[in-house]
Amino acid sequence: MRIPRKPVYSKRVIRHHAARENQFVITFSPQFVVSGKRCIWKVLCVSVFLLLQEAAFAQIQPIQEGEGAPNAQQSHLDHLPETPIATSTLTLTDPSGALRPLSECSGSSATVIVFLYATCPLCQRVAPVLEKLWKEKQSRGVQILGVFTDGTSVADLEKFKKDYSVSFPLFVDNGGKLASALSATTTPEAFVLDRDAKVRYMGRINDLYQVRGVQSQTPVREDLREALSDVVSGTAVHLPRTLAVGCAIVRQDPLPAATPASQESMITYHKDVAPILRNHCMMCHSDGNAGPFTLTSYDDAADWMKTGLREIKAGRMPPAQVESDLVIRNANTLSAEELATLESWIKSGKPEGDENSAPPLAPLPDFSKFQEDLGPPDIILEQGEPFHLGPMGSDVYRHLVFMLNNSADLRVRAIQLLPSNRAIVHHALIGYLPHSEAQQALRDCGGPGPSFTVGDQGPGFWARHGVGFRIPPPRPDGMPLISFLSAYVPGTSAYMAPSDADFIIPAGSDLIAQMHYHRTGIQAEDSTRIGLWLRKDGTIPPKQMSIRFLHGDFVVIPAGIKNMKVSGEWAVPEDCMIAGIAPHAHLLARSMDATAILPDQTRFTIAKVPHWQYEWQQPYFFKEPRFLPKGTKIRFSAIYDNSAANPKNPFSPPRPIFLGESTTDEMLLPWLLLTADKTIDPKGNSGFPEFGASVIRGNLLRDLYTDHLPFEVQPDGSVLRTGATTGDGKYYRFKKPLDPTLPPSAYEDQLP
Known part of the structure; x- marks a missing residue:
């Protein structure tokens, strides 16, 4: 069989290839192939290689408690326990302090046990979800139990109940026996027991957070609700196991005995840890500020820093981390030495030390x-x-x-x-x-x-x-x-x-x-x-400030690609000073960097964002602006991940993402804050016009790709939009033909 040499322009072919993981496809280009058995053999070899590669990527790496994983990586979890839970011997402490056998608290058709912790931010987020679910299901013999971890006081229960307006029963798992029996590791973590006390579901409440610290843009699963409906109806649970996301349940290990020789060199909270937390954490994690829990005392740190250390190592905390060869105002990145101190403190059992011998901490700003x-x-x-x-x-x-x-x-x-x-x-x-x-x-x-x-x-x-x-x-x-x-x-x-x-x-x-x-x-x-x-x-200051947008041009990020690089370059037209930079992209970006290359080939890193977080974007200002002579080249790039393994992906399954202004589109548009003796570009070419033209092109190609825009040639030779195909596949003709360069909102208004 001979395959003809001809360009492949079929949207069906483009979609088929672009949807596969780990494949890079250049679309709208001729596809030249060889013929015969050798071609088929090569295709088979490559296919086998890609399947093996995909299988290797699919293996789940060891995951820490509460970390979670993208939906696409949750298909190889351990099976649920086969043995029913001994509900008659396991007890919970109610708000009055009385011990209650779990069997007395169970529902007639199903029991939901959700492990909670009062100051865990994800427990706070799911409290109204659980309350709504309980009100809907209790008439069908369902009981929801909010079980707080060992050490929670009655006052904590009452405060949580009042703050989050919950009416389902709350208990404390004193001694952690129920958590051990169910192998619970995280708050919030849900377990659904059938009427025979057999675990039919364990895992998260929903997929609003698939990975800790990363909110899903388009949640698609209400895992607990769906599992509970299956159990009540007597059918097999479709997805019986997911990874819970939240705060690890800490089981305190016995502290090692300190020898006199180690007392002096011991890393303690008051002497070593508190100053680090004051400099990097307490500005947010203090009363009345944005942090969902406080880190202003020894008890706070002992409670939270195991989870906090994981967030720091993952690059999610402190937020908006950036690296630069220039000194950034108010930079908030822990040094390697500070990180090692926190790690050693946790491993040594979190000793408190002597508060009186600790250095005084500067008061927090108001x-x-x-x-x-x-x-x-x-x-x-x-x-x-x-x-x-x-x-x-x-x-x-x-x-x-x-x-x-x-x-x-x-x-x-x-x-x-x-x-x-x-x-x-x-x-x-x-x-x-x-x-x-x-x-x-x-x-x-x-x-x-x-x-x-x-x-x-x-x-x-x-x-x-x-x-x-x-x-x-x-x-x-x-x-x-x-x-x-x-x-x-x-x-x-x-x-x-x-x-x-x-x-x-x-x-x-x-x-x-x-x-x-x-x-x-x-x-x-x-x-x-x-x-x-x-x-x-x-x-009047001697310099004027200008904003220059740096536009990284591309058309589309194919579905399935994990490491697509988009880059751009801009030549500085006049001598100026760079005073700051604001990196900007959308949800699929993983990392970003910008480098200055001076005419003498000297180069320095303006900014490097190793873990891009769309929700934490901000401008960064330098303590000392850096001189950029005329002709300096600014090179910038970003890496994008449009795979199913990206928990920030706004679509499941992934789809091609075009350049555009919507949050669910993508772009690369960092901007520079520059100062100069005069306006850098008196014609006002800030970089936005080029970006705007690319957006128009991206909108047009997206609409062509999705069959959303039928066109017709008019008698005067112009090509105009004449109708649209909606999501349900129905074709509607516009009230009047429209210019193709108009934004989508213009033709959406023309639909009947």
């Missing part, structure tokens, strides 16, 4: 106030009304408009965003845009966002990415009329401009704060303020 050493802000912008956040659902991104509408340009030397409820404000990005565009965005997109659930309500607007409004052209002098300015992350105060420059807010602007609200399991609200410190001494 993050409820504007930065006091700058004096009162010159302008304070208030949120018009509170934003209300419900207890259940995915996180919410909302753009708040702070009306400024200034009559003249403002020269700003510092900016600070100040939430009133730091527990729910995960982070925020701050920028400006014309007052008219902000008001239009409120009119067009001011309704509920796609992630709104019961209890969500408030001001602002939502957008697919971070824009949500028309990008206006720059002023004649090159000043952009839309730009980012700074950010807020927990534990930070005001963002300062470089000493020889100012932030410039053009006349007629409003400020926009893209808020990331994080649910805590209870109804909450926030009223955020923004403070501006102006330059009032009449002096």
Whole structure:
């Protein structure tokens, strides 16, 4: 059989190849092959190799308690125990202190045991989910038991019950006997027992978190609910085992006896560990701040640092870690020595040491106030009304408009965003845009966002990415009329401009704060303020600030690819100083870096983000701006993972991801903060026009790929969109033909 040499343009072929793991396919290119048996033999050999490679990748590596794993890696878990649980001999302590046999607390058709810990953030998130499930199922003979780990006090039970409005029974597993009998390792971890006390399901509540610290963008499974329905109906549980995600159940080992010689050199909490936690953790993990639990005492650290050390090693904590050859303001990365100290302390049994001989710790800043050493802000912008956040659902991104509408340009030397409820404000990005565009965005997109659930309500607007409004052209002098300015992350105060420059807010602007609200399991609200410190001494700094967007151009990230690299390069047109950088990509990015190569071939790393976290993005400002001579090349790149093994993947199974503005699209768009003696590009070419053109192309190709956009040639020779195919496969004709370059929202409005 001879295979003809011809280009392969079939979408069916493209989809078939792109969906396979570990294969790279260049689409829309001729596919040249050889003929005969040799071709078939080579194909068979390659296929066998890829199958073996896929099998190797599929093997689950040893997973620590509570770490979890992506859905795609949870098909080889151990079987459930065959022996029923001895419910008559296992006891639980109720809130009155009385011992109750487990058999007395069980349901007639099924019993759900969920291990909880009062300050575990994931236990707090699932509390309303469990309450809703119990109210739905209790009439069918289902009992849900919230079982708190050994050492929990009655007061802790009562507080949890009140804070999270739960009515299902709560108990304490004193001595940890029930946890041992069920081999429980994590909170929250659920076990479903049938009427014969045989375990029919064990694992997580749902897949909102497949991996600890990584929230799924599109949860697809309510694992506990589905398993419970199977048990009640008497059918086999479809998925009887999943990996629980959360906080490890710590079983305290006996402490080694300390010899007199080791007392002096022993690593202790007060002498060695507390200073590390003060410098890197307590700004968030303290009363009233964003951390879901405190790390301000010995008991806190002894309780949490085993889990905390795992988060540090995974690169998830402290958040927004970045590496650079330049010194970054407020950098928060633990050194190798600090990491070794924490590890040794945990391995040696977490000795407390002598509080009186420990070095004094600096007092924590008061993050409820504007930065006091700058004096009162010159302008304070208030949120018009509170934003209300419900207890259940995915996180919410909302753009708040702070009306400024200034009559003249403002020269700003510092900016600070100040939430009133730091527990729910995960982070925020701050920028400006014309007052008219902000008001239009409120009119067009001011309704509920796609992630709104019961209890969500408030001001602002939502957008697919971070824009949500028309990008206006720059002023004649090159000043952009839309730009980012700074950010807020927990534990930070005001963002300062470089000493020889100012932030410039053009006349007629409003400020926009893209808020990331994080649910805590209870109804909450926030009223955020923004403070501006102006330059009032009449002096004009010698330099002007400019924002340059670096656009990494690509078309699509095929489904299944684990390590796709996208890169770009920009040549600096004038002598300037680099004062900061803001890396930016979406959910599939794994890592990112930017390097400067000077004309004499000297190079330095501007920023390297080894573990990209979309939810923790922020700008980084350098203590000392670095000179970039004309002709310096800025090279930047990112690695993307569009495989099923990526817990951040917004689609399951993966699908091709095109370049675009939606969060579920992808991009590479870091931006540089530059200062120079004059406007770097007087024509206002900030890099956004090239990006905008690529987005139009990406939208068009995506719509062609999905058969979403039929076209027709008009009598005048133009090609226009004439209809759309919806998700249910029905074809609708537009009320009027539309220009192909219009955004999707323009033709969505034309559907009947």
